Amino acid sequence: MRFQPTDDQKALRAGMRELLARRFDRDALRAAAARPGRLDRALWRELGGAGFFALRLPQDEGGVGLGLVEAVLVFEEAGRALLPGPLVATHLAAGTVPGADTGETVVTAVDAGLVEWLEEADVVLVRGGSADTVALRSLDPLTPLHRVPGTDRPADPVAVLLTAAEQLGTAARACELAVQHARTREQFGQPIGAFQAVKHLCAGLLVRVEVARAAVYAAAVTEDRADIAAARLLADEAAVQGARDCLQVHGGMGFTWESEVHLLLKRAWVRARRGGGGAHGEELLAAELTA
CATH class of the missing domain: 1.20.140.10 (Butyryl-CoA Dehydrogenase, subunit A, domain 3)
Structure with missing residues (x-):
């Protein structure tokens, strides 16, 4: 088997890299780091319009209808650009939380007792534990963190x-x-x-x-x-x-x-x-x- 991305997958990856180079270049990265805790909602909606969050959602539900391989390729590009925001949680919420697929709704989730971008999120997914949160001083200026005591959410x-x-x-x-x-x-x-x-x-x-x-x-x-x-x-x-x-x-x-x-x-x-x-x-x- 020739274990290589298809031409369509390469085009998808190239398109995502082009979008991020245009909307979140090195200057935008430094500007975002200088104002920690603020999420660019316009960029979030643009990601939604490009199908980033609805990539694995079936077409009959308004999604792109692609698979996990394609999602991995676009998330690799997001990691390369250091794109901020609760990307994984919002992607997983597409089709379940209204507006997540289009980027109109920012969704975060409690993960290993931590929650990213709590104050910017519209929806927080949590299973068990306390509703109280403790703000942490995050090492990464582009990832504000809160701790949620007593949560036990198995890793998806x-x-x-x-x-x-x-x-x-x-x-x-x-x-x-x-x-x-x-x-x-x-x-x-x-x-x-x-x-x-x-x-x-x-x-x-x-x-x-x-x-x-x-x-x-x-x-x-x-x-x-x-x-x-x-x-x-x-x-x-x-x-x-x-x-x-x-x-x-x-x-x-x-x-x-x-x-x-x-x-x-x-x-x-x-x-x-x-x-x-x-x-x-x-x-x-x-x-x-x-x-």
Whole structure:
């Protein structure tokens, strides 16, 4: 089998990248980071109009009628652009919560005891626990967080996989930025990419991205819980370690507010706390493999 996206899937991915490059470029990213906690409703509705949230909703219900593979491709692009907002929750609510499919309604959900974008959301999905919330100081300026005590909401496998797709996109962007900087930044009269230590960092970035991409795409095809757990673990590692290595390649300038690199790392850290990752994913995978 030739395990490659079809021409239609490539066109879908290219279209999403073009939309985000036009509506949420690097300048817009920095502007959003400078005003944390505010969601761009116009962009949210534009995403809805492009079918982002209704992608898997059947056509007879007003959706696009595509599948999980296509959803993974567009969420990968969202992760690459560091697109803010409760994307996964709103996508999963399409067809259930009125207005979620068109982007008119912003939906968030309690996940692993945390809820993202609570104050900007129109609908909050919660199962069990307390209605009280505790505001947290989020590491990522583009992901405001609240803690909901006592909640117990099992991780939805689709949500786990879409988070993995976002992490994959972030990891790929970190790899792009590291290679670009290694080619253009010069020390001792030559690009820093000529030095072995930097070469090894960039090579490690690429390996982790491609391994995670193969796992995420395969899990989107099989929809198997064990495959999804493995994909999430690999994608989390690729995003977090990849952003850390990208920061190393950039040196001190990677920590500056004007740089995109620290935002990649912060978003990867916050996403990794969502349900289905970390110890939960390891335990699920171990149970599936030993069953």
